[in-house]
Amino acid sequence: MFISSRSFEPPAMHSRLRHLTTLENLPRSCIERLLDRALSMRDACAHGTRKLDLLAGRTVLNLFFEPSTRTRTSFELAARRLGADVINFDIGFSSTSKGEELFDTLHTLEAMHLDAIVVRHKVSGTPEELVRHAMSGVSVINAGDGNRAHPTQGLLDVMTIREHRPDFENLAVVICGDIKHSRVARSDVQALTAMGVREIRLCGPAPLMPTQEEFPRCTFVEDFDEAIGGADAAIMLRLQKERMSATELPDEAAYFARYGLDTRRLARAAKGCLVMHPGPINRGVEIASEVADGAQSKILEQVGNGVFVRMAVLGELLGR
């Protein structure tokens, strides 16, 4: 069943976003609007609507300077399901493409009359640089920049939590792992803060922890047994194996013993604590298989919501 795009237009009374580079300073009302839209798209899909025509004739370009099949695929599906064309512009992943060269690429792409550029780059701040240098009406969507932001991940995480626990003011959320280098953690903290969550606990090996100054709103807890205690949601971050050596932990088993989420630890959390992970998971490193596959795991819900959140963002930024 194909349905018209009309019913997916958001209510009028708001200033529409033109870019999405970070969740910083995004008001709760705006986040909720995006989540509501994602939800209505998910409902339509569940009722057999496979494709909308909201972005028919629009072109979305995936500009990935870091490889990421999952996120790229999620954006590609989101754009296609809104009727947009998608172009994958695969820049050599070896070349960092900085400065002038990056802006020349941007301007070249703009000159081809694109509607949106979904960008991933290892240098933090690249999406804002693209916004600053954009000359046309192109929208920039950050699909992850350095350790700074991954806003659609932040949105899909609060969408997943909201579905099960809409009472954010009562929730304690723990984020565990390599917080220091994690753009997911940063976007999650911003999204959760905007949603008015009661408490955010950050936990991880000391060398992988950020400064308290950067996260004044968060509680730093060294011991994961303590951090998980009474938590309503646990967001486990993926451990980049090359970071391992920075810690005092000799191997993955040692990491798992200290920071892995297993059934024993999950039992310390609040009843029904949501288990989350941005994926791909390292079983037996961040998370035990029985927890990843258990009833409390929302990991695949996150993936599903990711497509709808990205549809909502594209609709917000590009919709007529």
Added chain:
Amino acid sequence: MFISSRSFEPPAMHSRLRHLTTLENLPRSCIERLLDRALSMRDACAHGTRKLDLLAGRTVLNLFFEPSTRTRTSFELAARRLGADVINFDIGFSSTSKGEELFDTLHTLEAMHLDAIVVRHKVSGTPEELVRHAMSGVSVINAGDGNRAHPTQGLLDVMTIREHRPDFENLAVVICGDIKHSRVARSDVQALTAMGVREIRLCGPAPLMPTQEEFPRCTFVEDFDEAIGGADAAIMLRLQKERMSATELPDEAAYFARYGLDTRRLARAAKGCLVMHPGPINRGVEIASEVADGAQSKILEQVGNGVFVRMAVLGELLGR
């Protein structure tokens, strides 16, 4: 000219396939139904129908763990011509992605609400593993697993033979080359057996031959001159050059002298013997140029039929 999908629905009275991982145990009636459907799609195309809308709004994902531009392109064309969206999910070809990791990838993709996964993997049995672990309504289509099965190749081969020689009960088919490591040979044998072919002769260098136990239905013939004698179709397999060293044959010229199909040998076959090859051909290794380009060569017909067979399979698996 665009036409409605209705006329391409198969007749009701059958249990529709949900996956296609192998041709083993597929009844002749099911194979014929798929071939008839492929044929009617080919006829429609010949009459100017360039695109059907049978799968409008559906998403087909190409999940190739081995590179294969030709087969991937054939599936991509087939899906697009049915109106589906196609996503190429290019997994690093270096990583084999086994076990848990593979299933996590599967579940992640399923969570994005795909309709079909076309998979190629060097490990035999991977498609069945995906079927076993699939949690949603996704259909799995095997585009080649290890040395085990390549069912759409088997279908397109019998489609090509059927067109010229529908009297399978009278036919002797010879398959020549590296049978042992060939998924094409295995799927061809299954398809030809189901179609009731009179005789299947297997021929190749001893180290590249399977056991008679595995192919009880086939005649093993060591000498290619003898094997081709009176044959109605010859399916020449591609020689993987790295396999050469396993044989006693010093080089490609020696292979060609023993197992290559040239005009002299073709003259020993039955009149009008069909010359087939799954491609890409090594001229002067498996086949002489004048035979590959000769009137009896059906190699390009095979390629053309491949797209329509894949359309038929996608239509069968995903059609409403």
Added chain:
Amino acid sequence: MFISSRSFEPPAMHSRLRHLTTLENLPRSCIERLLDRALSMRDACAHGTRKLDLLAGRTVLNLFFEPSTRTRTSFELAARRLGADVINFDIGFSSTSKGEELFDTLHTLEAMHLDAIVVRHKVSGTPEELVRHAMSGVSVINAGDGNRAHPTQGLLDVMTIREHRPDFENLAVVICGDIKHSRVARSDVQALTAMGVREIRLCGPAPLMPTQEEFPRCTFVEDFDEAIGGADAAIMLRLQKERMSATELPDEAAYFARYGLDTRRLARAAKGCLVMHPGPINRGVEIASEVADGAQSKILEQVGNGVFVRMAVLGELLGR
């Protein structure tokens, strides 16, 4: 807004091109027809038409034997905006795919019922070879072969010039850089000659200059200060850094000092001299940043026109 394809049909009275492999011998009337068509498509786009259905149901295949994200993307966008499906057939860039192997690939692709093949290959003459060996009604479009031709670049360059200076008979155009190895230069010279330009000056380091015999129509000027004098358009070619060593110039700064376009040199040109470059530019090598970004720079206009020229070419070759 979607509009019908009808208004974009060219006027009847002409023999339609079936392939575009070179601009050699293409009459001015044919070039003007393509440019007019590109212009009308650009106008439609500017008025909100994002997509035409001229090529609905057609399939365009990008067959790139050399990597080129920009040109490939431009062709992909052009084809999609005409409603065609696009398949990227990524041949391993390491294999040159010559002779028989190339033609087997061609025939395989033809057997899949494609409508057009957009080909880039490092061996000059490959597109013509494909035309010669094509067996079906497929159209071949050259996206650059060796140092020989890049016809759509030639077209977009004269389209850009025509817009600002339609009085070709009054124009002196300078082309500067590695002329010898440049397919852009060759196609530009052919297009400019067909358009009746007054003078074409070629300038570059002696080892990177072609013979006068090859370019009888052009003026060879060794000194760039002299060449740019009074010029109405300057086409600066990209310097392949590996060519540098062939020159007597020790480094990029030395190249820039001798052949770079800076404001001082631009002041020697005619008032309003158009600054052009096929991209991607090497700032401070072929061109100074202030010139590349200055008011006279038409570099991004070239990129924009490139998409519309390719739409016009696809429409000419494939339109009903």
